[in-house]
Amino acid sequence: MECFRHWGCRARTLQGRKLLANTIMLSLLWHVTAILPIPEPTVQGWQSMLNKFILGxxxxxxxxxxxxxxRTWQFDRVLGLGLPHVSSKIRAQPLQRLQHLMEGPSxxxxxxxxLVQRQFSRTLGKLYRDTHPFDFLLYYPxxxxxWLCLWELHPLWCDIWAQWAAIPMEKRMPIVPNLSTVMTMPVWxxxxxxxRNHNKHCAANLAKMPPIRRWRHFVNINRSWPRHSEFISAMFNGNPFxxxxxSATDTIRPAEIPCTSSVYLHLTRTYNAVRQSHHNNANADILPxxxxxxxxxxxxxxQRWPRRLIIDLAYHAPSLKVQHPMASTQRSTDADLKRYVRLVRRTCRQSPSLQADVWLRLLYNMLPVNSRFYYLQVSQPTAVCCAYGxxxxxxxxxxxxxCCHVHHVWQxxxxAWQYYGVSFDWSTISDLDNFGVNHRGVELKSAIFLV
Structure with missing residues (x-):
């Protein structure tokens, strides 16, 4: 927090403070967050202080x-201000370390x-498979x-595992795996x-007895799904529990285990659903x-994804469906808004920094005008009135x-601007799409636009 006091007076614009935060202030944190799990309240405190510094x-x-x-437009890198989202940047670091773990021995x-792979094998216990050492990526810690012995795992890797599990599955699997790969994936x-069933429950929610937790392979050798009797018989073979x-006929039979039928029914439905949804790529190769x-x-x-893809995977800043400050009837789609925001940013780079900062705040409706303080009218009836009186x-x-005190400047x-056909009005300044020139200013439009 001391760096905010030290550098707080160095930048007077949004872009300047954002540059300071990215290059100097936050760089002090990344050395620590790369090797230590940071509690969520601490991360939220950092983010709050960062927002106060850049925006206010x-x-x-x-x-x-x-x-x-x-807040949606505070962090949006395309349509918003692109403020650094601390939690997303912290999540990208453990994902990169996880990539190093998954690289083959070389x-x-x-x-x-x-050493870490051995810790994960002890953590998963009977769920660990030597042929699939990364089954834990489909689990939640x-x-x-x-089922899990998390005390066997170092706290840093517990945090890395939790950061990975917090990412939505559709982002972790941008490509749907083939049937051969799905049939080798863990199920518990x-x-x-x-x-999972319609309640988002996995088989482990039904298997609450130790004997059931020792069950392993479900599919027959010929890749067919077993009948109920075959399933029970196979699950008892080699199971020490x-x-x-x-029986009444003096024959030894497997003792009935509670929840066996419900687990078998769940697995049968899962098998049929997977076969039906992956029938188009049934003959593809099995992936690790x-x-x-x-x-x-x-x-x-x-493990071979580029850094850009890892950053996108880790990004989880707030994103809600709210209207963009620059949206209008002519700019109702994301493509139109992206084009317009790029135009605004390109224009701001040509203007003096302070003027560009005020104009950018104006377009994003961020200026602290008195109309925003309507809630003070109870104690101060003139709180929303113009400061010019x-x-x-x-x-x-x-x-x-x-305002009558500033309108004569526009007049x-x-x-002077009328000679080139420019309507020097509020609609022209606050909406660049309305900027136009006559035949005298066609060749000079780009220069006039940036004046």
Missing amino acids: RKSDPRAKYSPLLH TTSPPWQP NTSSK LTQYDAM ARVKL HPFIAMVKDNVQPF CGAVETQLHVFHQ FHAC
């Missing part, structure tokens, strides 16, 4: 500030790779689960929707894990254009 130029963590822009492999604690009973994506027209596993409600339109400039 506050350097004291106790200072109060009410943001004048919806001369450049990190020395800690086999639930601390109350009786999986987060894969195709293997299996119990037997003496289902986390693959298309990179430059090539299918690449997660004209008595009107102070909106952005009024304070910059309609003064209108005569």
